[in-house]
Amino acid sequence: MTTPFIGIDGLACAPGNAQAIGKRDDQQDSFGYSDPADAGFIAHGGLVAIVADGMGGMAHGADASRIAVRTFLEQYALKIRDEPISQALGRALEAADRAVFDFASSVGKRRDVGSTLIAASFARAGLRWISVGDSALYIYRDSSLTRLNHPHTLGARLAELVKRGEMSPEEAAIDPDRDALTSYVGAGGIPQIDWPAESILLASGYMIILCSDGLYRALSEDEIARIVTASSDGQVAADALLANALARDLPRQDNVTVLCIRVAEESR
Amino acid sequence: MGCMTDRGQAKACPTCGFDEAKPPELPFELPIRTVLNEQYLIGRALGAGGFAITYLGWDIRLARRVAIKEYMPSALASRPENSTQVVPHSGPSRDDFNYGLERFLDEARMVAQFQENPGIIAVTNFFPANGTAYLVMEYLEGTTLKEYLKDRGGRLPFEEALEIMTPVMDALRELHRVNLLHRDISPDNIYVTTSGQIKLLDFGAARQALRDRSQRLSVILSEPALIGHPEGRLRA
Numbered sequence: 001m002t003t004p005f006i007g008i009d010g011l012a013c014a015p016g017n018a019q020a021i022g023k024r025d026d027q028q029d030s031f032g033y034s035d036p037a038d039a040g041f042i043a044h045g046g047l048v049a050i051v052a053d054g055m056g057g058m059a060h061g062a063d064a065s066r067i068a069v070r071t072f073l074e075q076y077a078l079k080i081r082d083e084p085i086s087q088a089l090g091r092a093l094e095a096a097d098r099a100v101f102d103f104a105s106s107v108g109k110r111r112d113v114g115s116t117l118i119a120a121s122f123a124r125a126g127l128r129w130i131s132v133g134d135s136a137l138y139i140y141r142d143s144s145l146t147r148l149n150h151p152h153t154l155g156a157r158l159a160e161l162v163k164r165g166e167m168s169p170e171e172a173a174i175d176p177d178r179d180a181l182t183s184y185v186g187a188g189g190i191p192q193i194d195w196p197a198e199s200i201l202l203a204s205g206y207m208i209i210l211c212s213d214g215l216y217r218a219l220s221e222d223e224i225a226r227i228v229t230a231s232s233d234g235q236v237a238a239d240a241l242l243a244n245a246l247a248r249d250l251p252r253q254d255n256v257t258v259l260c261i262r263v264a265e266e267s268r
Numbered sequence: 269m270g271c272m273t274d275r276g277q278a279k280a281c282p283t284c285g286f287d288e289a290k291p292p293e294l295p296f297e298l299p300i301r302t303v304l305n306e307q308y309l310i311g312r313a314l315g316a317g318g319f320a321i322t323y324l325g326w327d328i329r330l331a332r333r334v335a336i337k338e339y340m341p342s343a344l345a346s347r348p349e350n351s352t353q354v355v356p357h358s359g360p361s362r363d364d365f366n367y368g369l370e371r372f373l374d375e376a377r378m379v380a381q382f383q384e385n386p387g388i389i390a391v392t393n394f395f396p397a398n399g400t401a402y403l404v405m406e407y408l409e410g411t412t413l414k415e416y417l418k419d420r421g422g423r424l425p426f427e428e429a430l431e432i433m434t435p436v437m438d439a440l441r442e443l444h445r446v447n448l449l450h451r452d453i454s455p456d457n458i459y460v461t462t463s464g465q466i467k468l469l470d471f472g473a474a475r476q477a478l479r480d481r482s483q484r485l486s487v488i489l490s491e492p493a494l495i496g497h498p499e500g501r502l503r504a
Contacts, residue, residue, distance in 0.1 A: 058367070108472065
């Protein structure tokens, strides 16, 4: 059974998704796609895929990521033909930040509730995306996997210091707070946003992956690449990535969410 | 009810122009002249933040103005028309509302700890009513540091900035002494009174610092949010 294709002006995108709770008490990841049946919208807005990884005690992390995804998709759907995709992504992100912040404030947990967010729009003119936090966006092309977005973590900042020779790699590697986020959605203003101006060419055979950190903390990039190579379409890849991640049986396996979108030439 | 001075027989207040007959600006405001706790008369709403409404109030017993903050999260609850009751929406909102109410009490207790500190807003009462809770504070004439800065073109000379920030730092030292972190120092939360006093407001994000450093931090915001909320713009 093949995944239904979504035609984007000659290019076909076959999206797949898989999710698991891991060894946590709650599922705090959320994900979504824009309406794949709305060809009119896709023609100017592309198909949007989004993953969000929430944080905040009790069920509030789940609320945060769910509100982030829902608000982002609702706001992005208001895009008109004249609005550039890049601008729509930024506008939707700002709305998501405000909505999560308002929720955090209403339960008296300002600064304790928030979410990462990675959203990508697939259009014929290319892939455009926006990212906050430590969820990941990969592109698999020409037999290699490349991470496109920068993680907003203390570890990433320490890596900069190591590169500049101001810190030893050993020191950076053992910092207990290296996984702490330096930017997230829901603080009422976003400190760091990864939001490139250029679009990424999409061509037949490419696979684009959006995932929460639960995936890449369980599997190395080599392992991810190997699994993708062997997968015929997005759903097969997503299922295989999830299964392999869970098979690692890590003691504190985080929630895992993975979206895989295979790109192919639309057969006429 | 706009400034709590006697307007005599006039319809609109001669001092501040407030007209009680005009409909309320903010959704879900308490009706003007509501009496709370047999002690406080509710006046006009001073502002709302999506999860709380702050009113100008009159302390009937002590005959003085107060500011009263009401927990009223508009996403989780609403107030029926002509009623004083706050009613949480059904389902998970009810749990979230109750949770938020507990946090509001925590916030009140935290600020109340620092009554002697002149750099921190004074709290005079906290009580439940109408299905929610109310925090009664001293009423301050003045503006936030944010507005103050805007009026001054966005920049202050060093001496003046130091004059403003020194009471803030003194207040923070007191918080840190008891292992509390404010976590939301910003021009929004610093008040400059007309008499030149500086007060720290809003302890909504304050928390006990982690004593146990074996616990990892999940977030370090290493710089303050660069974009104001909600009228700021994103940085690309």
